[in-house]
Amino acid sequence: METTIANSINAFKQIQDKIPSKRKRIYQIVESNVAISLQEICDRYNISSNSVSPRLLELRETGLIKVVGTRISKKSNMEMAMYSATTENERIEIVNKKYQELIDKKNKLINDLNLNLSTLTRDAVKRHIRKIEVNISRL
Helix, strand or coil: CCHHHHHHHHHHHHHHHHHHHHHHHHHHHHCCCCEHHHHHHHHHHCHHHHHHHHHHHHHHHHHEEEEEEEEEEECCCCCEEEECCCCHHHHHHHHHHHHHHHHHHHHHHHHHHCCCCHHHHHHHHHHHHHHHHHHHHHH
8 A cells, every 4th residue: 555655646746747736736635535526525625616526527537536436425415426546557557548549539530631521621620630639748
């Protein structure tokens, strides 16, 4: 367990300068807990769910956190996702998988672009390719 915590701390130190401040705060909260839900973050740290939810999604997309299970909320009696920080190896695996998915998607769009599409469709495909390139650069 100590090795996992040390790896998590080292991985975070390597990337912390690149993380925007709101995302960094949510990451530090998740990382300091074994497993925590969006609602628990909101309640314990007095942060609105509108501030927390997008940050959790961004952190998941970049492989910094993962869903580790679910729990029934005492407030809403609904199932909530529980989040935990990833280890360095888990993050590498998540980022590699996401990278490959984005590259495959981009390549399919480029193939579609080369099929002499209408101007409107070509512009839409080009915009989508640029969005994918931005997502790749964020990994």
